Amino acid sequence: MAWSTSSFVPPNICLSIVEGVGGGGACGFNSLCRLGDEGPICECPNGYNSIDPNDALRGCKQNFVPQSCDQASPETDLFDFQEMQNTNFPGGDYEHFQGVTEDWCRQNCLDDCFCAVAIFNSAGDCFKKRLPFSNGMIDSSVIAKTLIKFGKDNSTFRSGGGAITKKKDNSTLILVGSVLLSSSGVLNILLPLITYLVVSRVYSRKAKVIQPHPVMSGMNLKDFTYEELKKATNEFKEELGRGASATVFKGVLASDTGRCVAIKRLDAKVRENDLEFKAE
Template sequence: MDFVAVFLVGLLLFPLSAIAQSYQNVSLGSSLTTSDVTTFWPSPSGEFAFGFQRIGNGSGFLLAIWFNKITEKTIVWSANKNSLAPDGSKVQLSTNGRLVLTDPNGRKMWARPRAIAELAYGAMLDNGNFVLATSSSATAWQSFNKPTDTILRGQVLNLDNSLVSSFSDTNSSIGRFKFILQTDGNLVLYKVNYPAVDVTDAYWVTSSVGSGYQVIFNQSGYIFLQAKNGTLLNSIFSNGENPGTQSMYHRAILEYDGVFRHYVYPKTSSGMQMEWSTLYYVPENICLAISQDIGGGACGFNSLCSVVDRRPRCDCPLGYMLNDPNDKLGSCRRNFSEQDCNRESIEVEAFTFQEINNTNWPDSDYESYGGVSEDWCKQNCLSDCFCVVAIYSGNNICWKKRYPLSNGRKDPTVVGKALIKIRKDNSTMGSSTCQKRKKKNQSTLVISGSVLLASSIFMNLIALLYVFKFKGKKPKKIVVVP
C-alpha cells in the first residue's frame, strides 16, 4: 500500500479513534500530592497517567503525563517545565472548575483554565490526552492543545501551536529549539535565541506559506502537514515505510539537541528489545543545517558539532573547555592565555597548531588570502594576535578566524583543514601572564623578607655586643668637690 493510501485510511480512522476514547473521571475536589508519587490519575487502560514525577536526584517534581506501562515512565507533557514543584506541592481539580498546582505554602504555581462554572470532571484518556469536561461532555481544556516538546498519535497541531525543546536530557526547563506551525502556514524548526525566547534563523522548513493548516499524527503512525481542504502538503518523515500501529507505542519529540525524532516502543516483548528506538528524524544533519549570521550554531561558540551514531555531538577543541560543564551544547572557552598584541613578535614562538581535517567555523572570517601555501597560512596566523584559527582549503586559500568562533562543524563533506592556534606549553590562564606576575610578586616578597630578616639579625648582634661590653664594668665614683 503506498503512502497516500495509508494516509487516507489513517485520516478516516483518526476522528473515529478520537470519538472512541473512554473516560475515567476525576471528580471535582480531587487532588494529588508529591508525598505519594505512586498515586496518580490513570487512563482506563492504564497506558497513560497524570500526576507527579520526580526529576533527577533532586527534590523537584513535574506535574506531568507519562507512558505508565513501560519501565522508563517516559514523560510526554508537563505543566511546570521552568519551575519544578518542591516536595509537599499539590495539584487539585477545584470545585470552581480549575486545575491548580500549588507549592507547600499554598502559593499558586500553575493553573488551567479560567474558572468554568459548568465544569463537571477531568479525565485521563487512553491516547495520552488529559481533558477537563463539562456536564455535557464538551471539552473545556485539554493537554493536547498545549503541548510541551512531544506529540502523540491522535494529536493535532493547529496554527500557532509549537513544541519547545528541553534544555538538556536532565534539565526539563525550556531550551534552545522550537518546532512551530506558524500562522502563515509554514512549518518550521528554529533555533531559539537562548536565554531569551525569540527565534533566529530557521534550519528546516516545509515552505508551505499560505497553505499549511494542521500537523496531524494519525493512528497509523504517520505525521504530516495538511491544508485546510484536507490536501496532503508534506509528510514530515518521508521515506514512506510503515511505522507500525497497535503493537507499538509512538511519540514524536523535539529533543534538546534540536532534532525532531519519531520513536516507537514495543508494547510486548515478543523477542524485541524493550526500549525506545528512533524511526525517523529531521533534519538529517543538524550540524550542517544550522548556519546563522549571529549565534553559536548547533553547538555553542568555539565548539565543534559532529554527527556520531546519528546524533549531534559538541566537542571543545584542544586547548578549550566547556564554559559550563553541565551544558553539553554550550560554548567553549580558552584554557590558555591569548596572544599578547603588545608582544606579538616575541609570542610567535610560544604558539603552535592543532590540525583537524574536514573542519570549519564558516561565520568567523575576517581576512582571506589566495594562492598561498599551508606553511605561509600558518606563519601569517602566528604573526597575527587576532587570529585564533586559520582554515586552509585545497585550492590554496587561507581564511583567518577571529574569537569567538561560531557555527563550528566537523563533517566529511566540509572542505578544508582547521589550524587551531594554541600555546606550546599548554599553559592555562592561571599559569601564563597572571602566573608570571604572581611568581614575580612572590620573588619580590622573598627578597624583601630576606633583607628584613638579615637586618633584624644584624641589629640583634649589635645589641648583644653592647650588652657584653658594658655589663661587667663597675660604675665610676663621682667625687664632689666642696
C-alpha cells in the first residue's frame, strides 16, 4: 500500500460522522464540535471540563457527582439541563420514544439516573443517551434540541458510596446546635446520645445505598450475571460470528420486553482480553 497523492477534505468534519463506526467523533467523547473559520472548534458542555487542556481532541469529563440510582433518593432536585439548539449526538441511543412532548422527554431523562443527554426534535422524538456520549456536533443545519444533564451544586460529594450535600450537612448542624443550646444543664447527657444517633444514621444510610442495577465500574453500563446471559442465549445456542478472542451469540432479554441483543463471550479469561473487551 502507498499514500495517495490526492485526498478528500470534508467541508464540515463535525457533520461527517458515519454511524456504527467507533470513537468519540471529531472532538472526542462528551464534547461538541463546531466549525470555525480555521477549522473545527471543540467545546465542553456545561458541567464538563476538558480531559487535557493542551489537547481539546481528547474529549471532556464530568466535574460533578453522577446522579444516584437509589430509588429512595433519586436526587432529581440536584440536577438540571443545559439546552442547546441545532445540536446533536448521532448514534448511541439506548432508548427512543415517539409522539412525546419536550417536557415529558426532559422529565423522563431527569428521573433516569443512567440518562446523561436527551435529544428532542419537532417530530416528537425523544432519544436518551448514556455516558460517554459521542459524535457531538453544533451546526445550523441540525434540526434538534439537546438537553445535557448537569449537577446544580458542584460541591456535592460522595463518601463511602452515600451522596451527601451541603444542604443535608447544614440541616444536621442546625438540629444539633438547637438541641445543645436549649438545655445547657443536661449537656453532658445529650451530647454523647446525639453523637451516637447522628453517626448511626449516617452509617445506616450508607448501608442502604444499593443500585437496583449493578453497573460496570467507570462505564455506566448495566452488568448482567452469567446465568442471565446463559438463559438469554438458550445456553449460547445460536452463533452470529467469531473473532480472535471472542464469539458473538444471539440472545433475547426477558427483562427488556424480549429485545434481541448480541452477546459476546470471551474465549479465554486473560487480563489482556478482558481489558480489550471493556474498551470495545
